[in-house]
Amino acid sequence: MDRAQNTIALICLVFLKLTMVVSGKILEETYRKWVQYKEDCSKMIDNEPPPQVGLFCNKTFDRYACWPDSPAGFIVNISCPYYLPWYDKVSQGVVRRRCGSDGLWVRDDRGEVWRDMTQCEEEKEVASHELWVKQLMVSFRMLYTVGYSTSLSTLIMALIILLSFRKLHCTRNYIHANLFLSFILRAAAVIVKDTMLDRHWGREILKQDDVSEMLSHEAAIGCRVAQVIMQYCVLANHYWFFGEAVYLYSVLIASVFIDNNKYLSYICLGWGTPLLFVVPWTVVKIMKENKECWAVNENMNYWWIIRFPVLFASLINFLIFMKILKVIFSKLRASNQNRYPDYKLRLAKATLTLIPLFGIHEVIFIFATDEQTTGVLRYIKVFFTLFISSFQGFLVAVIYCYANKEVQTELKRKLRSWRTETEIVCCGQ
Structure with a gap:
């Protein structure tokens, strides 16, 4: 269920937005880059060994960004995904997740994993x-x-x-x-x-x-x-x-x-x-x-x-x-x-x-x-x-x-x- 929700979240964020503001060509290029991003993340998940000590949140790909193993009680910052069509404008930005003290990714009031991606969103002026x-x-x-x-x-x-x-x-x-x-x-x-x-x-x-x-x-x-x-x-x-x-x-x-x-x-x-x-x-x-x-x-x-x-x-x-x-x-x-x-x-x-x-x-x-x-x-x-x-x-x-x-x-x-x-x-x- 969580996988399906993440898939729909990604689609709402990227694909449905793209149908409003860009051509099919950019949609196709974005999808190809997203597939490549997902494959790179899968390789990282398969090849990178887990931490030897302490509680940590497991590495994962949430259909938007690739998250490494993260120590409990910390906020994790990773670069904005490179497949975003407006990546050149947000390349210095980060998307964040919080790893709870229990070694689980923190969830919001709706029960979904909390994620802050405001720095990776397109500028409002450009979007308008x-x-x-x-x-x-x-x-x-x-x-x-x-x-x-x-x-x-x-x-x-x-x-x-x-x-x-x-x-x-x-x-x-x-x-x-x-x-x-x-x-x-x-x-x-x-x-x-x-x-x-x-x-x-x-x-x-x-x-x-x-x-x-x-x-x-x-x-x-x-x-x-x-x-x-x-x-x-x-x-x-x-x-x-x-x-x-x-x-x-x-x-x-x-x-x-x-x-x-x-x-x-x-x-x-x-x-x-x-x-x-x-x-x-x-x-x-x-x-x-x-x-x-x-x-x-x-x-x-x-x-x-x-x-x-x-x-x-x-x-x-x-x-x-x-x-x-x-x-x-x-x-x-x-x-x-x-x-x-x-x-x-x-x-x-x-x-x-x-x-x-x-x-x-x-x-x-x-x-x-x-x-x-x-x-x-x-x-x-x-x-x-x-x-x-x-x-x-x-x-x-x-x-x-x-x-x-x-x-x-x-x-x-x-x-x-x-x-x-x-x-x-x-x-x-």
């Missing part, structure tokens, strides 16, 4: 800051969950509309439909990935074996698969942005006729290109960083396998965006006195319309990488990235489907047709 960061990240997660859920529902309906009306079937709308589908898959993948992470790290811990099982490779397979699918969907989403930019450039500037055969090249670009990067990244993760749910990038060089194609597509999109705006501006300015007196307003409208279509928002933080952003700037970047990315699908669906005059015309025609058929049926009866 980490709790604030945790609450902030929870708020961010709620934000993008709402954003992706909203985008998911509106995009599904928009995709159904584009595919349902025959008159809307053309290369432009096919590319729009694939962009919508990439948004849908991206939103679903993010939601599934978060669910798998919760399932992996949110398991109830009742004994040491639960921690060992939670950190096993078998338990992490599900969230690793979800992580790979999410990376593929994110890349596919960016390369359908790229496809949209290339198509618009070919129509407005290159004046290239897009036939059905060339539509296949857009399929390869949008759905095939991500495989060229996700597959090598997966192989590298398995061989070099096969830990937990692959959510942490220890070696940022490996992360460039995913980051590079995103930055490349974003930069090319931005260049195409500027080129198209230049063409639109020159045409509107040339006709501003006749057909387009409000050319500045039309240019602004065209600009705001193209930004979500090309994913230009990615350029805002393109050079502010994860390694370079710290403190408040990092939180600002995370907020805007999550907000824009999660609600972008909703914005794209509204602009290119619900607010599209061609789509509205077809919907009105279908509604009139439905009303006419209903009236005929009613009159016939």
Whole structure:
């Protein structure tokens, strides 16, 4: 019973606290160090001979610290355990126990062995800051969950509309439909990935074996698969942005006729290109960083396998965006006195319309990488990235489907047709 209580005490002190303030990576490292600490203590208990004279309290490992044989009537001080994540801040501190005059470890009013570990606890200021960061990240997660859920529902309906009306079937709308589908898959993948992470790290811990099982490779397979699918969907989403930019450039500037055969090249670009990067990244993760749910990038060089194609597509999109705006501006300015007196307003409208279509928002933080952003700037970047990315699908669906005059015309025609058929049926009866 005492062993179980000590186990639960350790878990409450370290593992449950870690789930509030640190990542799975630190939880795993802490557990590994704790196992090593326990093994070192077991060797000490087995090899160190007991005192030859006098009463003493037996050496023991209480799941928190390792205690040597101690003379009766004394308080024993030992260094804070080195497995604590904040050990560098409490390395000079000690944890204490009292050995009673009867040669037994002194117990408190609850009947548990008394132990003073206040010097080994994390500083309150640091703990409160980490709790604030945790609450902030929870708020961010709620934000993008709402954003992706909203985008998911509106995009599904928009995709159904584009595919349902025959008159809307053309290369432009096919590319729009694939962009919508990439948004849908991206939103679903993010939601599934978060669910798998919760399932992996949110398991109830009742004994040491639960921690060992939670950190096993078998338990992490599900969230690793979800992580790979999410990376593929994110890349596919960016390369359908790229496809949209290339198509618009070919129509407005290159004046290239897009036939059905060339539509296949857009399929390869949008759905095939991500495989060229996700597959090598997966192989590298398995061989070099096969830990937990692959959510942490220890070696940022490996992360460039995913980051590079995103930055490349974003930069090319931005260049195409500027080129198209230049063409639109020159045409509107040339006709501003006749057909387009409000050319500045039309240019602004065209600009705001193209930004979500090309994913230009990615350029805002393109050079502010994860390694370079710290403190408040990092939180600002995370907020805007999550907000824009999660609600972008909703914005794209509204602009290119619900607010599209061609789509509205077809919907009105279908509604009139439905009303006419209903009236005929009613009159016939």
